Amino acid sequence: MYDFAYHKPATIADAVKILSADPDARAIAGGQTLLPALKHRLNRPPAVVDLSGIAELRGVKRDGNKLTIGALTRHVDVANSPEVQAAIPALAKMAGSIGDIQVRNRGTMGGSVANNDPAADYPAAVLGLNATVVTDKRRIAADDFFQGMFTTALEPGELLVAVEFPIPEKAGYAKMRNPASRYVMAGVFVAKTAGGVRVVVNGAGPGVFRQSEMEKALTANWSADAVAGVKQSAEGLNGDIHGSAEYRAHLVTVMAKRAVAEAG
Numbered sequence: 649m650y651d652f653a654y655h656k657p658a659t660i661a662d663a664v665k666i667l668s669a670d671p672d673a674r675a676i677a678g679g680q681t682l683l684p685a686l687k688h689r690l691n692r693p694p695a696v697v698d699l700s701g702i703a704e705l706r707g708v709k710r711d712g713n714k715l716t717i718g719a720l721t722r723h724v725d726v727a728n729s730p731e732v733q734a735a736i737p738a739l740a741k742m743a744g745s746i747g748d749i750q751v752r753n754r755g756t757m758g759g760s761v762a763n764n765d766p767a768a769d770y771p772a773a774v775l776g777l778n779a780t781v782v783t784d785k786r787r788i789a790a791d792d793f794f795q796g797m798f799t800t801a802l803e804p805g806e807l808l809v810a811v812e813f814p815i816p817e818k819a820g821y822a823k824m825r826n827p828a829s830r831y832v833m834a835g836v837f838v839a840k841t842a843g844g845v846r847v848v849v850n851g852a853g854p855g856v857f858r859q860s861e862m863e864k865a866l867t868a869n870w871s872a873d874a875v876a877g878v879k880q881s882a883e884g885l886n887g888d889i890h891g892s893a894e895y896r897a898h899l900v901t902v903m904a905k906r907a908v909a910e911a912g
């Protein structure tokens with residue numbers, strides 16, 4: 649690790665002030681991604697801004713047909729939240745399936761969404777549920793937020809404050825995990841929302857993406873059989889020592905069927 653300045657502000661305003669002063673400064677939430685990057689010297693921020701003292705970034709709130717989850721809410725808290733379990737059970741279940749217990753006890757919703765690892769879980773739910781990402785400056789629709797591998801619409805110094813999830817009629821998620829890292833090899837999140845059916849693929853490609861053919865099939869007929877006949881093209885998908893692009897493409901259809909069955 650290189651030397652860096654350490655700050656622990658108590659308010660969003662103070663955190664933003666420090667982050668805005670230097671575009672290379674980094675926020676740290678659960679540290680599950682940033683700390684290994686610092687240890688391996690893959691990242692050299694001059695200053696690290698620890699968000700853990702900012703109480704206003706934590707918690708789950710239901711307001712009518714909307715669930716707001718603070719950026720600093722840990723995966724374990726999303727998984728165990730009665731509000732999330734009642735309103736969007738697929739999201740609670742997803743949170744409970746991230747990594748292992750150590751990762752879930754430290755990792756946060758905001759860290760995962762801001763990081764946008766293509767093999768992470770939450771980006772699929774954020775895009776699949778047509779959520780809104782709330783920052784200290786603006787509100788960003790999920791369709792505009794995820795911009796490719798580890799890239800989002802967040803600007804330097806911009807702090808992710810919360811994610812607002814409209815409560816869907818139905819939602820389900822299924823994934824094939826890499827047995828070693830536990831990250832997603834291919835996953836599919838499906839949702840029947842007020843704005844229509846959404847199907848999102850994660851893990852299989854360089855970023856999360858919507859599967860429009862499956863969305864059409866499920867709009868016409870919400871059933872596992874409807875997606876069984878929709879093949880995902882392998883073009884542009886990831887191929888590595890863990891699985892070829894063709895294998896991942898095959899998994900997308902299998903996971904889509906399971907996700908619809910889970911949604912009911």
Ligand SMILES: Cc1cc2nc3c(=O)[nH]c(=O)nc-3n(C[C@H](O)[C@H](O)[C@H](O)COP(=O)(O)OP(=O)(O)OC[C@H]3O[C@@H](n4cnc5c(N)ncnc54)[C@H](O)[C@@H]3O)c2cc1C
Pocket residue numbers: 674675676677678679680681682683699719720745746747748751754755756757758759760762763767768769770802806807808809829830831832
């Ligand atoms: C062994 C292991 C297994 C894992 N398995 C999975 C898995 O199966 N599925 C999965 O989805 N994830 C997995 N993860 C990732 C983990 O769940 C965390 O979600 C992820 O590391 C990011 O969250 P964090 O709170 O730790 O963020 P940090 O590491 O603190 O930060 C990550 C990045 O986000 C930025 N950031 C953090 N918070 C904010 C904010 N509020 N506003 C703006 N930027 C911010 C930081 O500056 C940094 O660039 C795994 C991690 C490990 C170590």
